[in-house]
Amino acid sequence: MRKIIGVLGLLSVAFMAGCGSSGSSAPATQVSGAVADGYLQNAQVFLDKNGNYQLDAGEPSTMTDANGAYTLSIDPADVGKYPIVAVAIKDQTIDKDTGLAVPNSYVLCTPAAGVSGTVSNFISPMSTLLREKLEANPGMTLAEAMTQLRNQLNMPVGMNMTGDYVAGSMAGQYQQQYQEMHQVAQQMAGLMGAESGLVMNGNNVNMGRFRSMMGQINQNMPQITDNVGQGLGMSSTFMNSMKTQMQTTLGGMPAASGFMNYSGGRMTPGTGMMSGSAMR
Structure with a gap:
């Protein structure tokens, strides 16, 4: 009898241990939002769990729907990380502003600090610039980066610089300002697409060139904003000069370069010349 009880006790302990080791992980967090130029x-x-701007095995992924919306199922521990x-x-990708497929590929992103499972995560040229400001300045907070961008665009203090400017341009307190932000974002995306041949090779992203490109866009944000304010498009003298200078700068960088703090320059309007300076 004692042997039987002993065996049953061992089986009970083993069963309980097995149950404890097979516990399920926490349910995935649904992270949703929209992607836009338009x-x-x-x-x-x-x-992007390894920070290389390209999809790798094991990284949650999806495609946007007809409204540019997406939902990712993410491990709760990875949200905001x-x-x-x-x-x-x-x-392949359709820009709803034009109804046409984009003529060149380009990369957009949003800073890790802004990723949330409770609010919409809007990915745009603006959020991309915010992410790159933080990458170039490790001590900078997201709030500080948003203030800097707000000042570059000459926008009022109350505007959410990570918000959906497409929706905001349709109604609301800052409708006109969001319309202007949308137009600036369109021209930023135009610049990013124009450099696609130097920044991207298929699915691969040259990170050094990407960050240099974003640094140059950052340094010229007031001029890009002025270009929009004057009703000028991508074919203006300033924008053509900027595209040419960016191509020269990026083309002079190594064809294969890794992670680096990007540097940019501020172009003097009307000259087509860019003065080198680190992004701040």
Whole structure:
């Protein structure tokens, strides 16, 4: 009898131990939002867990729907830890502003600090610039980066610089300002797409060139904003000069370069010349 009881006791302990080791993990967090220059349909979206701006095995991913919306299922421990990246894919992603496929691929992202499972996560040229400001300045907070961007665009204090400017441009207190932000974002995306051949090679992203490109856009944000304010487009003298200078700068960088703090320059309007300076 004692042997039987002993065996049953051992089996009971083993069963309980087995139950404890097979406990389920916490349910995934649903992280949702939209991707825009204008809303981008059929863009690739993923959690960039290794920070290389391209989709790798094991990274949660999805494609945007007809309204540019997406939802990622993410481990709760990863929310706010990694940035979300979106890729507008040449001849596949539809820009809802034009109804046409984008002519060149380009990369957008949002800073890890801004990723949330409780609010919409809007990915755009503006959020991309915010992320790159933080990458170049490790001591900077997201709030400080937003203040800097707000000042560059000459926007009022109450505006949410990570908000959906497409929706905001349709109604609300800052409708006119969000319309202007949307137009600036369109021109930022135009610059990013124009450099696609130097920044991207298929699905691979040259991180050094990408960050240099964003640094140059950052340094010229007031001039890009002025270009929009004057009703000028991508073919203006300033924008053509900027595209040419960016191509020269990026083309002079190594074809294969890794992670680096990007540097940019501020172009003097009307000259086509860019003075080198680190992004601040």
